[in-house]
Amino acid sequence: MGSELFDLSGKVAIITGASRGIGLAIAEAFSDANAKVVLSSRKQEDLDQAAEKINSAGGEALAFAAHTGDAEAIHHLLEKTIDNFGGVDILVNNAGTNPHFGPLLTAEESHWDKILDVNLKGYFRMIKACAASMRERGGGKVINMASVSGLRATPGLGIYGVSKAGVLMLTKVLAVELAADNIQVNAIAPGLIKTRFSRALWETPSLQKSVMGDIPQSRIGLPEEVTGIALYLASQASSFTTGGVFVVDGGQIV
Numbered sequence: 260m261g262s263e264l265f266d267l268s269g270k271v272a273i274i275t276g277a278s279r280g281i282g283l284a285i286a287e288a289f290s291d292a293n294a295k296v297v298l299s300s301r302k303q304e305d306l307d308q309a310a311e312k313i314n315s316a317g318g319e320a321l322a323f324a325a326h327t328g329d330a331e332a333i334h335h336l337l338e339k340t341i342d343n344f345g346g347v348d349i350l351v352n353n354a355g356t357n358p359h360f361g362p363l364l365t366a367e368e369s370h371w372d373k374i375l376d377v378n379l380k381g382y383f384r385m386i387k388a389c390a391a392s393m394r395e396r397g398g399g400k401v402i403n404m405a406s407v408s409g410l411r412a413t414p415g416l417g418i419y420g421v422s423k424a425g426v427l428m429l430t431k432v433l434a435v436e437l438a439a440d441n442i443q444v445n446a447i448a449p450g451l452i453k454t455r456f457s458r459a460l461w462e463t464p465s466l467q468k469s470v471m472g473d474i475p476q477s478r479i480g481l482p483e484e485v486t487g488i489a490l491y492l493a494s495q496a497s498s499f500t501t502g503g504v505f506v507v508d509g510g511q512i513v
Contacts, residue, residue, distance in 0.1 A: 264496035267294035272493065273336070274298055275327055276354035277490040278305035280454035281404065283312075284482035285351055285489045289299030290318030292490060297321045297340045300354060319344075327354045327381030333388050347392040349493045352382040352426075353404040371418055374452060378422035382429060390442065398441030402492045403430045405448040407508050423448075427504055434502030443501040445492045450508025452480045475510035 272289045276282040284295045290313045298306050298313075298320055306322035314318035323339045325332040340347055356377045359370035382403055393399025408416045409423025427446055434444040451470050471477060483503035488505045491497050506512050 264293060265490055265494045267292040267349070267490075267494060270294045270348040270493075271340065271346060271483040272296050272349035272351065273340060273347055273385075273389065274351040274353060275325075275353075275381075276300050276404075278309045280301065281449065281452060281482045281485050282351070282353040283309050285353070285488050286320065287313060287316075287318075288483075288486035288490050289349070289493060290316070292494070294349065294493075295319040295344050297323060297336070297344070299325045299336055299380060300325055301326050319413045327352075327385055328376045330384055333384050337388050337392070337482070341392065347389045347399065348395050348396055349400045349402070350385060350389045350393075351402045351404070351489065352385050352476075352492075354381060355404070357416065357419045359418055360415050362415075366418055374422050375425070378419070378447040379425040379429065382426060386433060386444075388436065390440070393442050394440050400493050400497070401433065401437075401442060401445075402489055403432075403444070405430070405446040405504065407448050407450045407512055408508060410448060410504075410506070410512060430504070431502045438501060443497060445497070445501060445503045445505065446490055447485060447492070447507045448504055448508070448512075449485055450474065450480060450506070450511040452482055452485065452507075454482060473511055474508070475513075478509065480507065480509055 274282050274286045277286050278300040290296050295480045298310050303324040310320040317323035321334050321343050325336040359366045403426050405426045406418035406423040409427050413420050430444050430446040485507050
């Protein structure tokens with residue numbers, strides 16, 4: 260009975276930011292749990308390689324490039340998903356950007372526009388696009404990738420942190436509004452995970468020393484260590500879990 264709770268057979272999942280890092284690790288975990296996965300990010304070539312990795316392992320993966328800042332591109336992504344797999348059951352909002360690192364007041368208006376458009380409004384656009392299909396299929400799962408930076412101030416990551424704090428409230432509001440449609444909406448807040456996105460933090464010795472001193476486990480997490488909670492939130496096991504924020508940070512928050 261326990262393993263059946265986490266089985267995603269017959270389910271279709273869209274994962275954004277899925278060509279590498281946490282997004283790809285989640286896509287692989289979902290495929291291992293028998294879901295059909297749609298990988299999306301900005302570059303088709305990178306996505307094709309990621310999808311081939313999953314397909315060669317016996318999974319079913321579709322790669323389709325779409326920028327979450329572009330409503331028309333999202334529309335085409337949904338069309339492609341429905342044409343190939345029939346609908347959407349699970350959405351993982353993982354695409355993100357952070358063109359500004361440094362004191363908040365050194366940021367430009369363009370930094371705010373870019374970060375909020377992708378990290379927050381992009382999540383909204385994706386959920387809005389997928390909700391109708393989820394309703395038609397009797398319910399669904401939305402997993403928003405937040406960050407510990409959305410829960411506490413992180414030096415150098417001011418706008419990014421604001422965007423992730425927004426993701427947390429977006430998650431809570433939509434958890435309430437979509438509950439009647441049997442759509443559960445939850446967020447994962449990772450700490451420092453070893454990905455290309457966070458490279459500046461773990462490749463710069465002074466920054467790494469500072470961050471590592473703040474993590475009780477005294478190490479950096481791996482993308483695969485985020486997949487367990489993602490699988491729980493995508494599966495029937497989390498049918499009574501919505502509006503939650505699940506921290507994966509080696510104890511950093513506490």
